Amino acid sequence: MSGFPVSGILRVRMKAKIIITPKKAVLDPQGKTVQNALEHMGHAGVTGVHVGKYLEIDLAPGTDKAAATQALDDAARRFLSNPVIEDYRLEIVD
């Protein structure tokens, strides 16, 4: 088995990548605990850790990028993140 496409047209796969992080003002005990553990492991110079979420959303090939960006931005703001406690970054890659 080869990992390379043998023939035919390469189908473009689109993905949306959404990174959700706790807002700076919000207590992030998980990040703090991970930071402490990194320090115990000897990692010097770590001044902060913020634990969030990463969502990868598969989109049908040929999806209109601008429309998808708008729709997913709306979903990220209304549902995938909670603006009271979280920030998000959305990126669409093809």
Added chain:
Amino acid sequence: MRFAILQFPASNCDQDCLHAVRVAGAQGRFVWHKETSLGDVDAVVVPGGFSYGDYLRCGAIARFSPVMQAVKRFADDGGLVLGICNGFQILCEAGLLPGALIRNRDLRFHCEQVFLKTVNPATPFTSALPKDRPSLMPIAHGEGCYFADAETLAGLQSRGQILWQYCDASGATTESANPNGSLLNIAGIANERFNVAGLMPHPDRAAESVLGSEDGLRVFEGMIAALGARRAVA
């Protein structure tokens, strides 16, 4: 008085709430999350549990269920809505209450009895609670740390929307009496109209003396009394 008790996949305090409502002297029935109408009811309880497995965020998915659209309309019309534990999280996610509930400060699930100071006794949810001592109710949650931005907190304080704060046996709202890191020791709040309230402690699990406390029953009794007064006026 007729109470609707919502049921989501993985609600686990629905039976407790129904029982508590009946002990308090009202009628209750379950309303499944796929229902688009609450039917003819006087109050709604959003019970505790782990709706939709707490996936994404606690309450984030439940909030979009058909029944929550009905609850929103019911609340907009002035109906009484009480959210307990996961129900509180759902009401915050739905925007019916301000703020959010995040992981406990120590990252641990807390299952213990707590003392609660009634900060504002002049609401349907708090009027029947003891006035001379803190209430005693259990908590059981991993994400009960109340957070809101400074402006929201100031608004809650000035309008009397903070209904309950974690306190010690003497009623002092100390840092050590705060089980989860909630800002201002907040255990429960109401909306600006005082017809929607949510709290992390479980009044449903403190509704009979055999459970160690009857203080929780007073929350339901207060709601029933308020509904009775409304009916008398109408």
